[in-house]
Amino acid sequence: MSSRAFQFRCLLLCLVLVTGLSLLSVRLIQIQVWDQKKYAERARAAYDRSEILPGLRGKIVDRHDEVLAKSIMLSDLMVDAKLFDDPVVVVRALAYQRASEEPGWDELTGEQQARKLKAFRSIILEEEPPEIVVERYVSRVLETLSRPLGVRKEELRARIDKPKSKGRAYYAIAKDLPEDVADSLRGLILENHLKGFQFENSIKRWYTSPDLATHVIGYTGEEEAVAPNGKKVFRQVGKFGVEAAMEEFLHGTDGVWDHLNIPMPGEEGAMIPPVHGLNVRLTLDMGIQAIVEEELDAGLKEYISGRGCVVVLNPKTGGLLAMVNRPHFNLNLKEGLSEGAMNYALQGIYEPGSTFKVIAAAGGLNERLVSPSTLIDCEWGFYKEGALSIPDHHPYGIIPVWKVLQKSSNIGAFKIARQLGDTRFYEYAGRFGFGEKTGILLSGESSGVVRNTENLIDFSRASYGYALNVTPLQIASAYGAIANGGELIRPRVVRSIIASDGTVLERFSPEVVRRVIREEVAEDLREALVTVVEEGGTATRAAVPGFKVAGKTGTAVRIKNGYYQHGHYTVSFAGMMPAEDPEFVCLVVIDDPCTEEVNRYGGTIAAPIFSKIAGRIATHMNLTPTEPLDEDALAGAETP
Secondary structure, three states: OOHHHHHHHHHHHHHHHHHHHHHHHHHHHHHHHHOHHHHHHHHHHHHOOOEEEOOOOOOEEOOOOOEEEEEEEEEEEEEEHHHHOOHHHHHHHHHHHHHHOOOOHHHOOHHHHHHHHHHHHHHHHHHOOHHHHHHHHHHHHHHHHHHHHOOOHHHHHHHHHHHHHOOOOEEEEEEEEEHHHHHHHHHHHHHOOOOOEEEEEEEEEEEOOOOOOHHHHOOEEEEEEEOOOOOEEEEEEEOOHHHHHOHHHHOOEOEEEOOOOOOOOOOOOOEEOOEOOOEEEEOOOHHHHHHHHHHHHHHHHHHOOOEEEEEEEOOOOOEEEEEEEEOOOOOOOOOOHHHHOOOHHHHOOEOOHHHHHHHHHHHHHHOOOOOOOOEEEOHHHEEEEOOEEEEOOOOOOEEEHHHHHHHOOHHHHHHHHHHHOHHHHHHHHHHOOOOOOOOOOOOOOOOOEOOOOOOHHHHHHHHOOOOOEEOHHHHHHHHHHHHHOOEEEOOEOEEEEEOOOOOEEEEOOOOEEEEOOOHHHHHHHHHHHHHHHOOOOOOHHHOEOOEOOEEEEEEEEEEEOOEEEEEEEEEEEEEEEOOOOOOEEEEEEEEOOOOOOOOOOHHHHHHHHHHHHHHHHHHHOOOOOOOOOOHHHHHHHHOO
16 A cells, blocks of 8 residues: 555545544533533423422311311322333332342341342343243232232233323322321332332312211312422312311411432432311301201102201301202212202202291381381281282281281281381381392391382281292291391301411401390290291191290292292291290291192291201200190100
8 A cells, every 4th residue: 555545544634533523522522511401401300300299288177076088198109111111120129129038137137138139130030031031020910919809810910001002101000098008008009129110199178977068068170280399289179168268277278399319319318298288177067967967858749849958047146057959969979960959058049938027027117107006907818009909818906016926917918118218117127238249157048039129019918028038048048037136147157267286366246236136125026936836827837846846937929930930839937936035046948849638838837847957956955945745745746
């Protein structure tokens, strides 16, 4: 080879080397300078093992701290098929199985055990083909986990193999495992060095008595949110009832534990702890709630109706002791939600009928226009004045004001209201809370419709409970004012906010909205309402042995699509007990009873349901009887 050719080849080689090294230098500069951020993020992602630390939603408890709603931790057991099928990964479980069966294994130090495991791993991988290693590992998994999971080995094998055969690389073989079961499985998986498994945590809202107080407690739903580590998660948010109304107190805040297993070199792991929600204590008494649920269901069945409600209030504090609506739904399963979502007690506006007659009587007595003994001419059952005509269900002549309530005379109620005048009558209706929301901490409440049209016929109808719309809760609240001496107290369902250690952080005290009538007027009204339940009144079937009951019946023709459905009624009874110093007010409303066994009136349908509820509540509250019990009453009380 000539000298010139040799020099050319050397020069060419140098050029290639220089060019290659130059390109390599440029690439190194690009990686270290220009693409530094991108590759740092990739490296961080490879090391990142962040885990969401769920912030538990607070509990909802009744007045006696009986848990009604709580959050429970659930876990899904996931399989990572890539690791599960890697013999180098899963052989450790087989090595542990062989090593742990040798005598003296438990006496070895951790370092000695690690060396022995390493030796057995090498032996197994040398002795057995990869597919046999994996198959033996699967058998080991089935033997270890099938019993704790409560499934047969064949079923567990199918759960492992079937998703894998469809090309899925990451899937669940057990879902919604309770926390204790998940913890036990974690221990077994770690102890036996099983690989290819991972737990995914979730939180489920659990209602301990899912068919009780459904419209009060409410439920949660899931909304997408961003966790502290930037990942998208779904968190529970109150959608209905107390769950929605008290969301700001109940909701928890998730935390995060970064670099859980493999910290970045030179970097410490960081943890943002979760903040758990606060607990909400309600005014509900679940003992009373259960009584009311049972008796309302029995009453709806007996009188053939699919809709109704009962509201029980403490008239002295406004505390809601029970609220039952039918139809309803199951809080855990959401069964019946589409048919039973409406809270009839808050949203079911209706014409109340005769329970509204106390407004005219209260206004007339409070303005000193009448006294309980003032005589009212009830025109023997029919009154006419021009285009105005008012019928009564029975003919009455001249009777005192208290008897107008006892006999539930439409004409008598109108004549008392007329002495007030339409302006003052509607003012008293407003003072009792009609035409406005009560302000209870539950969503969806209706204000009803009570307005002065300045029309004599409308005014006459309103005096005995027509030509206006109210909610059951408004009626119960108004009767609460009569029960407590004349003050309208805002109904409340939340009693306090409490921390997990039981510390009371905030109390929701009783709130007097306004004084409606004088105390002596309220007492006169209670005495008049007692006669409604006594012999000669319209609600003798509301009587409770051993107690004086004060109350009023209501029967109104039902409206459907803007027209009265003659022959179809909404019947009710609003009562309080003991009448001298009421401990509770109870309103029963039954919509469209279809029974043919009794006449469909408030006194024949709603009143007996009240009687059963009130008698059982008195026992539950340990109320001392104030009236003598005759033998007939005792015999009736003992009848199953």
